[in-house]
Amino acid sequence: MTTETEVAQVLRPANHRRQDQVFKALAIGASSVIVALVVLVAVFLVTQAYPALRQNTANFFTSRIFSIDTPPIMFGIADLLWATIVTSVIAVVIAVPLGVSIALFLSHYAPERLARPAAQLVALLAAVPSIIYGLWASQLVAPYYLPVQDFLEKVLGWIPLFSATNTSGGATLMFAGIVLAVMILPIITSLSREVFAQTPTFHEEAALALGATRWEMIRTAVLPFGKPGVISAAMLGLGRALGETIAVTIIISSLSDQNRQSFSLSFFNGGETFASRIANNAAEFDTPTKAGAYISAGLVLFVLTFVVNAIARVVIERRRAFSE
Amino acid sequence: MAKRIDVKDLNVYYSSFKAVEDVTMTVEPRSVTAFIGPSGCGKSTFLRTLNRMHEVIPGARVEGSVMLDDLDLYAKGVDPVSVRRSVGMVFQRPNPFPTMSIYDNVIAGLRLNGVKGRKDLDEAVETSLKGANLWNEVKDRLKKPGAGLSGGQQQRLCIARAIAVRPQVLLMDEPCSALDPISTLAIEDLVNELKSDFTIVIVTHNMQQAARVSDRTAFFNLAATGKPGRLVEIGDTQKIFNNPIERATEDYISGRFG
Amino acid sequence: MSAATHTPDLVEQALPDPETPQSTGRRVKDRTATVAVWAAFVIAMIPLVWIIVALLVKGGSVVVSASWWTNSQRGMTTLTAGGGAYHAIIGTLLQAVVTAVISVPLAIMTAIYLIEYGRSTRFGRIVSFMLDILTGVPSIVAGLFIYALWVTTFGLQRVPFAVCLALVLLMVPVVTRSTEEMLKLVPNELREASYALGVSKWRTITSIVLPTAFSGIITGILLGLARVMGETAPLLILGPYSQSIATNLFSGFMGTLPTMINAERNEVAAIPLDRVWGAALTLIILVLLLNLAGRLIARYSAVRK
DSSP states (O other), X not given: OOOHHHHHHHSOTTTXXXXXXXXXXXXXXXXXXXXXXXXXXXXXXXHHHHHHHHHOOSOTTTOOOEEOSSSSOEEOOHHHHHHHHHHHHHHHHHHHHHHHHHHHIIIIISOHHHHHHHHHHHHHHHHSOHHHHHHHIIIIIHHHHHHHHHHHHXXXXXXXXXXXXXXXXXXXXXXXXXXXXXXXXXXXXXXHHHHHHTSOHHHHHHHHHTTOOHHHHIIIIIHHHHHHHHHHHHHHHHHHHHHOOHHHHHHSOOOOHHHHHSOOOOTTSOOOOHHHHHHHTGGGOOSHHHHHHHHHHHHHHXXXXXXXXXXXXXXXXXXXXXXX | OOOOEEEEEEEEEETTEEXXXXXXXXXXXXXXXXXXXXXXXXXXXXXXXXXXXXXXXXXXXEEEEEEETTEETTSTTOOHHHHHHHEEEEOSSOOOOTTSBHHHHHTHHHHHTTOOOHHHHHHHHHHHHHHTTOHHHHGGGTTSBGGGSOHHHHHHHHHHHHHHTOOSXXXXXXXXXXXXXXXXHHHHHHHHXXXXXXXXXXXXXXXXXXXXXXXXXXXXXXXXXXXXXXXXXXXXXXXXXXXXXXXXXXXXXXXXXX | OOHHHHHHHHHHHHSSOTTSOOOHHHHHHHHHHHHHHXXXXXXXXXXXXXXXXXXXXXXXXXXXSHHHHHOOOTTOOTTOOOOOSHHXXXXXXXXXXXXXXXXXXXXXXXXXXXXXXXXXXXXXXXXXXHHHHHHHSOHHHHHHHHIIIIIIITOOOOOHHHHHHHHHHHHHHHHHHHHHHHHHHSXXXXXXXXXXXXXXXXXXXXXXXXXXXXXXXXXXXXXXXXHHHTOOHHHHHHOOOOSSOOOXXXXXXXXXXXXXXXXXXXXXXXXXXXXXXXXXXXXXXXXXXXXXXXXXXXHTOSOOO
16 A cells, blocks of 8 residues: 555655756747748848849849859849749639639538548649659640640630740640649648538528528538638649749740740740749759859749748638637 | 645636635535535636646636645745645546556556556555446456546546545546436545545535535625626535525525526 | 628529429539539549559559669669669658658647647747748748758758758648647647646646647658658759669768659650659659558547547
8 A cells, every 4th residue: 555655755746847847948949940940041042142143233023034154144033933923823723713613522512421532532632742743744644735735826826825836845834834733733622621611501501491502502601601711722822833843844844045035925835933943953053153043033932932821821810810 | 634725815817807706715624515606606716726727727827825734835936736736636527548548547647747666556546446436347447448438437537546646635626517317426425435535625516416415515606797706605514505694695505596 | 792692682583482493594503513513523533543543554564573672773874774763762761761850859849839838929929920931931942941051051062961951841840730730639628637637747748648649640740751752852952863872861962762753754765764654653652651651540540529
């Protein structure tokens, strides 16, 4: 029988206080590392971009030149910005309606036994590494995509956005955008599904009780309720697409200097995004100035994704504030 | 090992909101004291200040003093973790640790406080489970998960877990409110047996239960919604139920409100 | 757009005669919508099935040979068939393990801070905000940052360890967020029960909270690992490909499956292309195995809502 005094002895009093403090300090330390990392990313990108930007004799935002091997150093991001935004916007425009439909399928249409495995299959789509998407798209999908592009050129070619260009095969902004759409589909689907599933049942039942069909119920109850969530999902998807590197690098062909002379609005043009320009030249970071020029591009990409993600966050926070 | 609790001029705040006002009372050792009163009257909040469990809630603080025999629980330098070793607590809903076996649940408090000896632990398990009237039901499946027991058994497991660290006081926060009548009866019997070893304080919303198990009863009330809860009166259970001093107590006991 | 503004026309349509079946127009719309959402799901499955089948067909032949799993590509050219992906597999696994060893403690302690200590504190909100930013950092930018730090600032060489550091930046937010979710699922009652036994806070966290959330945390780690193993962009900047077996994290180059694919993806001959598809199949096998393991563990999770 353990007596009271024995227990009192083994229950070493107040010894834990120090341990508690150490443990909490570790937790705070780890959190501080996170904060420091983000600050460091920003600081390093800025400080390393700065010298190159100072030497830059071209306008960084409006120039399309990227000549950094020999002085005078000239580089600008206009065409990178264009290609990055075009591919990402195409991706979002395709992926949002598709992702929302799949989310509705998972939350409101799929039979209960199918909904779970189906959701996991969609999640698997997110597990496929992006280099495999790139490989698959450029080697296997491109031949099937070409006729579509030819058709669009023929029918819509009078619109500058769809005019024919010198870029051969499927190495176009349009095709990269389509592949990006597949890659951001899972995130848009899962976030949309989450908000659709949260639709208050009484909204749905109210609609159904008034004799609405399932689609009318979705249109009047589910979609309005989920709208901020879908917008936020679209922004997060956009953020992913903007920074996606290797798949885009594999798919789009960079333009020759000759083709770069004249700017084309066409989606069927080649080009380089921020990420693919950096990736294509990763082996050439041999001087601080050269590296700095690419780091400047990386900085713009960082700011761009930050803004897009911040918008997503604000939208979802505002919704949370309303629903509470 | 049972000790007396003396509470003096105790106020409890949640940030700026005063939840309990000006409580002074004595809880006698080796007896059962019941706290009754309408919901929201602060009886559970007050109970938590007796082992400083309210400190887990951000913004909660107290003024006043709580003496455990000679020790002021709120004196400077007193460590809330050590306080809780002396003043144990059983909660509304049974909450055995889901990752642990019945055996490990009972000795969780000992082991997490550094007790290692196999023999001591085995003994503690047997004594505590016997003390909680659960030994015969579970002695053949001590290695099975505690979550596999019925609700009433789980609650008795939680009581065994609480008494295994040999506290001087046992606080029970509506321990039967999630249980069926038969399990409730088992717990009430157990409370009766435990009072020979422990000082017991039990919060209950069930007046019959207070009448059945307690020696003394404290009635809490609040003047109006949004006002702090107060101790209306405390006395022998017989007296509180048959001949209370305050009109409010009589109204509550006779079911006129609450 | 709200439910309220739409109900009036629904009422008008539905009320006049509840006996008559729904108007054909409404029924057609309803059916169309049903077909459309099913079709959307099927469309989404096309890439998944296509990719898996293509990898099996095109990569299967090289992957089934024993030498694929035991040999490197040392001395191989685009004209010589054979060799294996051993060097790339161990490179990928080694970098993943090192990344995890650094990321997991950092992520778990951060999640513990956010849930157990920093809720509703100012610093907690700052950390959470920074974590959001980190989640959105493109992998190429993570690579650039480590390049700026490791090569430009410290004057060090591009070595596999630098790759790991870049991958840490990508893995930490994933594991932190998933761990946070799991810690949130641990009922507060368990923490209270532990405190009431006179157990200190850190003991409660390590002995009660973490074990309860354990399987969910493991799932998050495995999913984070799967993501990191397929990353290519930071490797382009920091981890040049090597055809030989390399295990030294601090000097020389190290082959990995993504860079093995990248090295020969532009070839047109059959021999290197087979290797590319084989490496892709191997990579997706590893990634899917981790995903599968993660999901299986999640299913037997102790924490249930």
